[in-house]
Amino acid sequence: MREKAGQEAFQALWPDPEGRLRLARLSAAFLRRYSFRSPYPPILVWQPKTLRDVRRAWQRLSRAPRSSRGPLGLYVHVPFCPTKCVFCNCMSVTDMRPASHAAYLDALETELRLLRFPRGLAVDTACLGGGTPTALSAGDLRRLFRILDDSLDLSSCRERMAEVSPSSISEEVLRELEAWGVRRATLGVQTVDPRLLARFRRTQDEAMVRRAFTGLRRHGVRHVSVDLLAGLPGQTLVSFRKSLDFALALEPDSVSVYPFACIRTTPYRVEVGEVGGRDVARREEMLALASGVLARRYPRDPSPLERVGDSQQRVDRDYRNGSVLGLGYSSRSYAKGVLSYVKENHYGRYREALAGGEFPPVRGWDMGGGEAARAFVVDRIEMEGRLDVALLRRLFGKGAGAAFAEPIALARRHGLLVGRGDELRVRHDPDNHEKNALICGKLFYSKEVLARVWELVVRGRA
Ligand SMILES: C[S@@+](CC[C@H](N)C(=O)[O-])C[C@H]1O[C@@H](n2cnc3c(N)ncnc32)[C@H](O)[C@@H]1O
Numbered sequence: 313m314r315e316k317a318g319q320e321a322f323q324a325l326w327p328d329p330e331g332r333l334r335l336a337r338l339s340a341a342f343l344r345r346y347s348f349r350s351p352y353p354p355i356l357v358w359q360p361k362t363l364r365d366v367r368r369a370w371q372r373l374s375r376a377p378r379s380s381r382g383p384l385g386l387y388v389h390v391p392f393c394p395t396k397c398v399f400c401n402c403m404s405v406t407d408m409r410p411a412s413h414a415a416y417l418d419a420l421e422t423e424l425r426l427l428r429f430p431r432g433l434a435v436d437t438a439c440l441g442g443g444t445p446t447a448l449s450a451g452d453l454r455r456l457f458r459i460l461d462d463s464l465d466l467s468s469c470r471e472r473m474a475e476v477s478p479s480s481i482s483e484e485v486l487r488e489l490e491a492w493g494v495r496r497a498t499l500g501v502q503t504v505d506p507r508l509l510a511r512f513r514r515t516q517d518e519a520m521v522r523r524a525f526t527g528l529r530r531h532g533v534r535h536v537s538v539d540l541l542a543g544l545p546g547q548t549l550v551s552f553r554k555s556l557d558f559a560l561a562l563e564p565d566s567v568s569v570y571p572f573a574c575i576r577t578t579p580y581r582v583e584v585g586e587v588g589g590r591d592v593a594r595r596e597e598m599l600a601l602a603s604g605v606l607a608r609r610y611p612r613d614p615s616p617l618e619r620v621g622d623s624q625q626r627v628d629r630d631y632r633n634g635s636v637l638g639l640g641y642s643s644r645s646y647a648k649g650v651l652s653y654v655k656e657n658h659y660g661r662y663r664e665a666l667a668g669g670e671f672p673p674v675r676g677w678d679m680g681g682g683e684a685a686r687a688f689v690v691d692r693i694e695m696e697g698r699l700d701v702a703l704l705r706r707l708f709g710k711g712a713g714a715a716f717a718e719p720i721a722l723a724r725r726h727g728l729l730v731g732r733g734d735e736l737r738v739r740h741d742p743d744n745h746e747k748n749a750l751i752c753g754k755l756f757y758s759k760e761v762l763a764r765v766w767e768l769v770v771r772g773r774a
């Protein structure tokens with residue numbers, strides 16, 4: 313009954329631009345409860361898919377001419393961490409038993425065998441993420457690399473990277489990474505404030521960070537990027553500045569500052585609840601401070617395709633509409649212009665399915681029919697607060713700009729987007745910038761996706 317009335321309301325609101333703005337506002341507020349920013353289309357609305365759908369998607373891509381296939385990234389999720397940091401929103405488990413690690417590698421091997429990934433699709437970039445990939449032993453890492461090398465074509469891989477945590481990196485592990493060709497790493501520092509480290513149960517100190525940093529350099533990692541968090545509950549501007557200065561003194565090649573996102577998978581949210589208004593306001597101040605300091609220290613290349621601070625996989629995915637093959641529990645994949653999908657995000661069920669020889673449950677969304685271009689537009693607006701229409705046309709064809717003329721005009725009329733010609737940006741509003749970006753992005757959602765989000769809004773839950 314409630315759902316029927318909700319659908320009727322949607323059908324009445326959709327044709328009217330003001331109604332669409334209302335749908336965008338309410339959907340943005342709803343989705344924000346589940347994730348800080350949700351790449352388009354939000355996973356909440358994805359539908360069950362089968363292994364056959366997944367295989368077909370990759371086969372279809374492999375039949376496309378090389379020139380239109382675009383780059384392919386490989387992402388391998390290694391979910392293990394010795395302890396769980398209370399601020400963490402990543403899919404990680406604190407299972408450090410060697411037998412569990414071995415069983416996870418078995419699962420990855422079975423996943424690859426069942427996938428029958430087309431040999432003709434060569435991997436251009438590889439990323440080990442987590443969790444903490446370096447929480448695996450050197451022997452397990454060696455086995456992981458063998459599994460990947462045996463099943464995929466990595467012969468022309470131009471960048472291999474790993475996420476590294478300072479508290480779990482040994483000489484043996486560094487040697488394995490070097491031997492496999494890892495030349496880029498992100499080092500998670502987050503904060504160096506001992507009070508916050510204790511409060512968020514992160515076992516790390518400054519000496520460990522320095523050791524990990526110099527270890528990476530010594531083992532041939534040319535590009536080290538440092539991750540920091542801004543807006544942790546209780547974090548002051550002074551404390552943040554100290555962590556930023558500490559990070560810069562290491563002389564990394566880039567620094568990424570992540571705004572603390574208190575989403576549902578974050579232990580802090582479960583243990584304490586939402587972040588207070590004062591912390592949110594401080595987070596904005598920290599981000600503004602960091603963007604000024606970092607812009608001076610690392611002047612950015614205006615062309616995103618040339619930026620050395622970002623990993624090649626990220627550049628390929630975000631600015632070249634590149635594909636990503638995700639392996640492991642909860643990983644996301646995208647076969648260019650065909651299918652986005654995500655695997656089971658329950659660690660036990662992922663492993664059980666594969667131990668029984670079954671591919672884990674998958675949810676996905678078909679990315680044909682303009683959805684890929686829409687994802688580009690929404691993600692650029694929501695993640696970066698800007699849209700390069702010339703790049704949109706270059707990636708998706710001449711008609712792509714015109715296809716979005718209507719929502720662009722609506723966003724401009726309501727002061728959400730500003731700028732001239734092909735360079736549009738979300739209007740800066742110190743109190744509401746992020747909210748504006750999230751609403752603006754929803755104006756570009758397809759009718760089908762927005763209708764599904766709306767169903768959830770009406771039901772009041774996901
Ligand atoms: C997959 S995590 C891996 C980090 C690595 N295990 C470590 O602890 O150093 C990648 C990055 O996500 C960021 N991150 C973790 N929790 C976050 C949260 N709640 N909000 C925003 N960013 C977060 C951190 O900056 C972290 O370095």
Ligand code: SF4
Pocket residue numbers: 392393395396397400401402404442443444477500
């Ligand atoms: S921040 Fe890193 S080490 Fe801490 S729980 Fe998350 S993934 Fe693990």
